Amino acid sequence: MRVDDLDTPVPVIDLDRVEHNLTKMQRYCDQHGLALRPHIKTHKLPQFARRQIELGAAGITCQKISEALVMAEAGCADILITYPIVGASKIAPLAELARKTRLTVSLDNAVALDTVAAAAHQAGVEIGILIEFDSGDGRCGVQTPDEALALARRAHGNGPLAFRGLMTYPRGPQTVPFVTAARTLFEQAAIPITTVSVGGTPGCWDTHSLPGVTELRVGTYIYQDRATVGAGVATLDECAVHVRATVVSRPTPDRAILDSGSKTLSSDRVAPSVGDGFGLILDYPDAVITRVNEEHAVVDLSRCAVKPAIGDRVRILPNHVCVVTNLHDAMAVTRGGELIGEWPVAARGCTR
Amino acid sequence: MRVDDLDTPVPVIDLDRVEHNLTKMQRYCDQHGLALRPHIKTHKLPQFARRQIELGAAGITCQKISEALVMAEAGCADILITYPIVGASKIAPLAELARKTRLTVSLDNAVALDTVAAAAHQAGVEIGILIEFDSGDGRCGVQTPDEALALARRAHGNGPLAFRGLMTYPRGPQTVPFVTAARTLFEQAAIPITTVSVGGTPGCWDTHSLPGVTELRVGTYIYQDRATVGAGVATLDECAVHVRATVVSRPTPDRAILDSGSKTLSSDRVAPSVGDGFGLILDYPDAVITRVNEEHAVVDLSRCAVKPAIGDRVRILPNHVCVVTNLHDAMAVTRGGELIGEWPVAARGCTR
Numbered sequence: 001m002r003v004d005d006l007d008t009p010v011p012v013i014d015l016d017r018v019e020h021n022l023t024k025m026q027r028y029c030d031q032h033g034l035a036l037r038p039h040i041k042t043h044k045l046p047q048f049a050r051r052q053i054e055l056g057a058a059g060i061t062c063q064k065i066s067e068a069l070v071m072a073e074a075g076c077a078d079i080l081i082t083y084p085i086v087g088a089s090k091i092a093p094l095a096e097l098a099r100k101t102r103l104t105v106s107l108d109n110a111v112a113l114d115t116v117a118a119a120a121h122q123a124g125v126e127i128g129i130l131i132e133f134d135s136g137d138g139r140c141g142v143q144t145p146d147e148a149l150a151l152a153r154r155a156h157g158n159g160p161l162a163f164r165g166l167m168t169y170p171r172g173p174q175t176v177p178f179v180t181a182a183r184t185l186f187e188q189a190a191i192p193i194t195t196v197s198v199g200g201t202p203g204c205w206d207t208h209s210l211p212g213v214t215e216l217r218v219g220t221y222i223y224q225d226r227a228t229v230g231a232g233v234a235t236l237d238e239c240a241v242h243v244r245a246t247v248v249s250r251p252t253p254d255r256a257i258l259d260s261g262s263k264t265l266s267s268d269r270v271a272p273s274v275g276d277g278f279g280l281i282l283d284y285p286d287a288v289i290t291r292v293n294e295e296h297a298v299v300d301l302s303r304c305a306v307k308p309a310i311g312d313r314v315r316i317l318p319n320h321v322c323v324v325t326n327l328h329d330a331m332a333v334t335r336g337g338e339l340i341g342e343w344p345v346a347a348r349g350c351t352r
Numbered sequence: 353m354r355v356d357d358l359d360t361p362v363p364v365i366d367l368d369r370v371e372h373n374l375t376k377m378q379r380y381c382d383q384h385g386l387a388l389r390p391h392i393k394t395h396k397l398p399q400f401a402r403r404q405i406e407l408g409a410a411g412i413t414c415q416k417i418s419e420a421l422v423m424a425e426a427g428c429a430d431i432l433i434t435y436p437i438v439g440a441s442k443i444a445p446l447a448e449l450a451r452k453t454r455l456t457v458s459l460d461n462a463v464a465l466d467t468v469a470a471a472a473h474q475a476g477v478e479i480g481i482l483i484e485f486d487s488g489d490g491r492c493g494v495q496t497p498d499e500a501l502a503l504a505r506r507a508h509g510n511g512p513l514a515f516r517g518l519m520t521y522p523r524g525p526q527t528v529p530f531v532t533a534a535r536t537l538f539e540q541a542a543i544p545i546t547t548v549s550v551g552g553t554p555g556c557w558d559t560h561s562l563p564g565v566t567e568l569r570v571g572t573y574i575y576q577d578r579a580t581v582g583a584g585v586a587t588l589d590e591c592a593v594h595v596r597a598t599v600v601s602r603p604t605p606d607r608a609i610l611d612s613g614s615k616t617l618s619s620d621r622v623a624p625s626v627g628d629g630f631g632l633i634l635d636y637p638d639a640v641i642t643r644v645n646e647e648h649a650v651v652d653l654s655r656c657a658v659k660p661a662i663g664d665r666v667r668i669l670p671n672h673v674c675v676v677t678n679l680h681d682a683m684a685v686t687r688g689g690e691l692i693g694e695w696p697v698a699a700r701g702c703t704r
Contacts, residue, residue: 248437
């Protein structure tokens with residue numbers, strides 16, 4: 001079957017571009033002495049996690065225990081979970097995971113630390129700890145180096161836990177001031193910080209300019225998307241996933257309906273400076289997807305000199321590719337423009 | 353296991369409220385002589401489709417062939433697909449579906465009509481046709497009764513197709529004028545309109561005030577959600593699905609992080625008149641979910657007199673419940689407050 005014959009809507013991966021993106025990022029990290037720890041949330045595919053490790057990644061990053069279990073069972077031997085794990089229902093699955101891989105967990109509070117400690121006890125193996133700090137993003141993270149030290153001490157004295165360092169997401173303006181102050185404080189306390197991990201594709205290419213940072217976590221870089229192109233860190237030619245959709249209706253001269261709604265593209269937007277609408281139609285860049293319902297994309301063609309006909313197929317660059325991956329049970333895969341298969345998205349829907 | 357012991361995040365269905373909602377809508381349609389044809393896109397569960405039919409529904413509505421196949425295989429004998437089906441890749445699956453159920457398809461263009469005709473030929477069975485018209489929503493639909501008549505004639509002369517009437521979504525201000533004009537036009541052409549189908553939970557309770565309308569398609573009514581409560585067609589006590597989430601971080605006095613991000617709640621918003629943020633925290637109605645990333649919900653607690661602690665569980669009413677269903681492989685199910693199981697969402701992810 002050719003890619004043009006696939007039933008639509010369908011997300012399509014370009015393996016050549018994936019390989020280019022993976023190699024380019026590994027080379028950047030190697031050049032600057034940074035450990036690369038790719039976040040698998042973007043692809044959710046064991047095939048790509050293994051390839052990232054083959055190319056030199058220090059390990060992988062996961063957000064949830066359930067997706068880490070998929071990756072551990074696929075052979076990933078070193079996993080960081082960048083999410084505070086809290087509560088009794090998490091202890092048994094975290095212990096199961098800790099028996100299968102070298103595990104590190106980031107957290108910003110004592111309840112999460114005690115949950116992880118209980119899992120380490122149950123598993124009978126060491127679990128590493130990174131303390132998450134807020135570098136300006138306003139999501140998770142301790143607010144001061146003193147808070148980080150208190151948590152590190154609590155980990156340090158807690159048998160099966162191994163304090164390993166600090167992490168933040170992405171890498172806001174407070175990154176360097178926080179790390180600098182924390183290094184001084186932790187040295188005085190004789191607690192070594194071996195890892196300082198930052199994240200996010202949008203700021204990735206100047207990670208080497210952040211003194212004290214040792215590790216880069218990036219996810220979107222494998223596929224890139226409209227948001228990262230808009231952020232100036234990738235080109236359109238580096239985007240490795242598009243959604244193929246069909247024009248199913250042309251109710252008026254200036255309106256088209258595509259079979260790719262929010263169940264296919266998500267409702268995620270990009271910054272107004274990056275563009276309008278719910279994805280970029282690569283074949284009709286002047287068209288705007290003004291609205292998505294679950295199965296419909298409503299397209300304004302008023303600025304298009306040439307307009308698509310009913311039955312035509314179009315390629316859409318998603319605004320945010322990570323959430324697209326999570327919507328689909330399988331992705332079509334191409335190499336050299338040829339369809340080579342459909343891969344099940346093994347870690348799709350892993351919210352726990 | 354108790355519902356409080358479930359791992360989070362998890363969507364939870366209240367079967368008692370479901371039964372109340374299904375019964376109330378069937379009673380309304382019975383009282384007014386309307387056929388009820390529930391849209392299964394909201395629940396995607398054969399169990400509920402069968403219950404809707406048991407209670408008196410004329411059949412069900414699906415959006416895509418793949419979800420209709422799940423329902424046909426579960427015993428649904430009369431299915432309407434309210435989506436223009438276009439292209440060669442759709443013919444074989446549509447023919448397969450037509451062999452399994454009494455099938456009707458809505459459309460607004462000749463390419464779709466020819467696709468459906470090809471499937472009917474291949475299946476060797478009749479497929480019904482409704483012509484979709486635009487009653488003011490600006491999505492799919494023919495713009496004039498003349499266009500509808502031209503398509504109906506094309507169906508009429510096309511062996512295995514049976515023209516059955518008109519449909520629109522939802523039921524905008526042009527509904528009655530269009531239907532009135534079309535009925536006159538079609539009578540002159542001696543083409544009977546047996547069905548006029550309108551849709552949408554927000555306007556459901558005055559469908560009987562639309563002369564000429566014979567059928568109501570509603571989906572969200574089974575669960576209701578923050579949007580339909582905001583539209584004034586349901587009460588909070590009628591909402592039958594909530595998401596149970598855990599507070600995983602409290603980085604500042606006024607900020608909480610929940611483990612229910614856009615992979616759990618979606619990024620769908622409600623109208624500003626209905627409320628702020630990405631869902632209503634039922635236990636803390638003054639809290640605002642200001643941001644969702646894939647696994648994080650960032651909550652502003654500044655207006656809350658009492659604030660949740662790390663490890664606390666909260667119940668979230670989704671903004672738009674249909675897209676929540678589509679994100680989860682399974683839903684927890686309760687009756688009388690007791691957990692009775694987890695049901696796989698059989699028609700999840702059916703975009704084709």
